[in-house]
Amino acid sequence: MGVTRAEILSVGTELLLGQIVNSNAAYLAARLAEVGVDLYRQTTVGDNLERATAAFREALERADLVISTGGLGPTEDDLSRDALAAALGVPLLRHPDAETLVREVFRRRGLQLTEVQFRQAQVPEGGRPLRNAAGTAPGILWEGRREGRWDGASKAVVLLPGPPTEMQLLFQNEVAPWLREHMGGWVIRSRLLRICGMGEPMVEAAVLDLIHEGKNPTIAPLIEDGEVRLRLTAKADSAPAAEAMIDEVEAAVRARLDDHIFGVDEVSLPAAVVRLLTENGQTLAIAESCTGGLLASRVTDIPGASACFLWGATVYSNESKTVLAGVSPETLASHGAVSEETARELAEGVRRRAGSTFGIGVTGIAGPSGGTAEKPVGLVHFALAGPAGTRHERFVYSGPRAFIRRRAAWQALVMLWREAKTMGTGGQAGA
C-alpha cells in the first residue's frame, strides 16, 4: 500500500479534561509532515469504548493510515486495543509475540508478572506487536483489507502508548522505518542547523535573502528554549536528490554563520561539547550553584560523556564551595557567593582539584526569592578556567526558576563550546 493520507487519534480522558496538553499529536504531526504524508485530521476521544470505536471507524473511512496514542496499558481503562478490534470487526486475541515481549520486559526488570498484564499482549486479529523499548505495553501495527469496506482499499493502523517517551521511541524504532517503505512518490527531507551565541533576529537578518528566495528548499528560522535553529526542507523525487538540494543551501548558510553552528539535527549543544572535548582529548570539571546539578546532568546525558567529564560539584551551601571547590572563605565574605570572584574561584578550584583541561564555575540567584536590588533574581556569574586563563561572563535572566536554571546551563555550555572550538587540539598542550 502507499500511504498518502493519515489521521491521528488521541485516546485519553485526561486530554478531554485539559489535564495535559496533547504534545503527542504535535510530535506525530511533525514526523508525518517530514516524510510528506498529509495529515487531514486529528481527533481526541476519552477512555470510552463506544466513542473510541466510533472514532477509529470514522478515521479508517477517510485515511490510509490511522495512528493512535494512549489506551495501551494493562488496566480496564486502557481500551484502544478493544476499540480498534471492534472498529475493524475482528476478534482481539492474545498474540504469542506480544506475550513474549511482555514477559521479556518483566523478566528484565525483575518484576512480578500478574495476569492483568497480559491484557497488553492482546492484538486485533491480523495485527502484530511492536516492541516498546521503554515501557511494558507493546505497540500494535495492523494492515489489511476488510470485506465490503473502504472500497476494497488496504488500510493501516498503528497503536502507540500514551507516555511521550515510550511513544516517541516506539515511533522512531518501529513505525518510521515501516512508513518509509510504504510511502509512494516524492520525499521530503529536512535538516536542522543548530545555532548558539546569536539571537534569532540576528540569525534571520544574516540569511534573510536566502529565506526569501527559497521556495524549495525552504529555510525556516525556529527558536526552541533559547536555541535558534534553521530548518532546511527540500522536496524531491528521491532522498538523495532532496539531500543534495539541502547540502547546497547548508553550504550557503554556513558561509555566513559557520562559527555559530554547533550541531546538525539531533546533535544538541551538550553532545557537540562532549564530542569536541573527546576529539581534542580535553577534560572537564564543573562547580555549579544555582544550576544545582543541571549543568552536569546536561553533559552526562550524553552517551560517552565519561571520556571527558571527570566530576561535578553542586555547591549549594557556602561551606561546600570551600570544601569541594576551594573557594576562599574571605572571597565569600567580602564579595558574596554570587559574584565574579566566587565564579572564578569555583572554576579555577574545580579545575585544579580535578586536574581537568577546563573548569566551569556557575553561581547565581535562580529565585523565586533571594534577590536584592544589587543582585536581582536571575543574576548569574559564569567563569571558564582553562589553559588560556579564566574568562568571566555575567547575565541577568528574567523568568521563573526553571527557566533561569535552563538558560544558565545553556550559557555555560556556549562558553565552553566556543573556547574548546577556538583552541582545537592545540589546547591539549596547555592542559
Place this chain on the structure above:
Amino acid sequence: MGVTRAEILSVGTELLLGQIVNSNAAYLAARLAEVGVDLYRQTTVGDNLERATAAFREALERADLVISTGGLGPTEDDLSRDALAAALGVPLLRHPDAETLVREVFRRRGLQLTEVQFRQAQVPEGGRPLRNAAGTAPGILWEGRREGRWDGASKAVVLLPGPPTEMQLLFQNEVAPWLREHMGGWVIRSRLLRICGMGEPMVEAAVLDLIHEGKNPTIAPLIEDGEVRLRLTAKADSAPAAEAMIDEVEAAVRARLDDHIFGVDEVSLPAAVVRLLTENGQTLAIAESCTGGLLASRVTDIPGASACFLWGATVYSNESKTVLAGVSPETLASHGAVSEETARELAEGVRRRAGSTFGIGVTGIAGPSGGTAEKPVGLVHFALAGPAGTRHERFVYSGPRAFIRRRAAWQALVMLWREAKTMGTGGQAGA
C-alpha cells in the same frame, strides 16, 4: 437550552503540520471541565473549507455546544466563518455590530482599515459577534435550531480566534458568563493522588472495588514517567459539594494507600521530599554517578531546596569517588565502581563530609555501552545513609540512557521520602 455535551474544533494547518502544540484545546477542555460540561471529542482540521465544514457538521450532530478556535483572521485562509455558515446551511452576512467592533479596534490602534479586514465582520445569519479585547477578529456566538436537523434540538456554536492570548481573554470575558447561564448548574472537580513505591497494577488492585463502584466520583489510575496517579473526579451542583465528595473518596483511598501517597495535584516527589526534610529540620547530601547530576538537579529544581540540600557530587571518575565522597580505592578495586559496597561508601562518605542528616549514593550503568553479563546496562545500586544506618537497594532498568537515569533519580527520591517519612522529626536527634 442546557449545555451538557460539548466538542472542541481546532482549525489550523499549523497544528496538522506539528508546528505548534494545541494548548488552546487543553485550555478550553479544562474550562469546560470546571463548569461540568462533558467534553466528548476534540477534532483538529486544517485551513480547508470542505474539511472544516464537515467537521462542524459532524460535531453539531453529536454535541449541544461546539467551540472552535482559529480561522477567524482577515486572510483567505481564515475559513471558520465560511465553514460554520456552510455547516448550518445559512448565509454569511456582514453584521453591523461586528463591523463596529472591527472599526473600533482599528481606530484605537491607529491602524488603517482596508476592505479585506471586513471579512472579520462577517457572521453566519442568526449569530452575533463577541468582542475581542486583544485582537482584530471578533468571536462569534450562534444559537438556534435548524429545520429537520438535530431532532429539533437547539445548538450553540462559539468561534474563537487562534492566538492563545486573544482566545483566552475572549473566553473569559464573553463565553464563560454565557456558559454559566446556560448550564444546568453542574460543576466538575478533580484531584490527583500521586503515588510512589508501588506499580500501577498493585495500586489498581488495592482500590479495584472503589474504581468499580465509583460512578460519581470516579477513580482513574494513570501513569506518567513511572509515577502512578489516581485521578478522583466528582460532579455536583456546587464546587464545595464536589470537593466534599472527593474528600470522602480520598479518605477511602488513603485508608489503603496512605503510606505511598507522597503528594496531591501539583506536588511532585522532589517537592514532597524538600518539604518533608525542611519540616523535619533534616538535611541532605548526594554522591551520584550514573545519574550524573540529575538527582541533585531534581532536588534543586524546587524553590527553597537550599533549606535542606547542602551539596552534591557528580562522581563520574573513580578518582572523584574517592576525593569527593571518600570511597576507598580498595573497595573500587575489589568490588568495582558499580557495586553495593561502592554505593554504601558513597552515601556514608558524602553524609559524613557534608555533616548532613542523610547521604545518598547512586552508582550504575546508564548505557548504552559499558554493560557486562554480570553487570548489565540498567543495573543501579542505591544507598541511603542516615541516623538509622544505611539501606541498600538494587534495580535493573531497561530502556535508553535517559530513561534509566530518570528512573534511577526517581528511585533514590522514593527511598529518601520513605525514610524521612518514617523517621519524622524524631530523625533530628540522630543527625
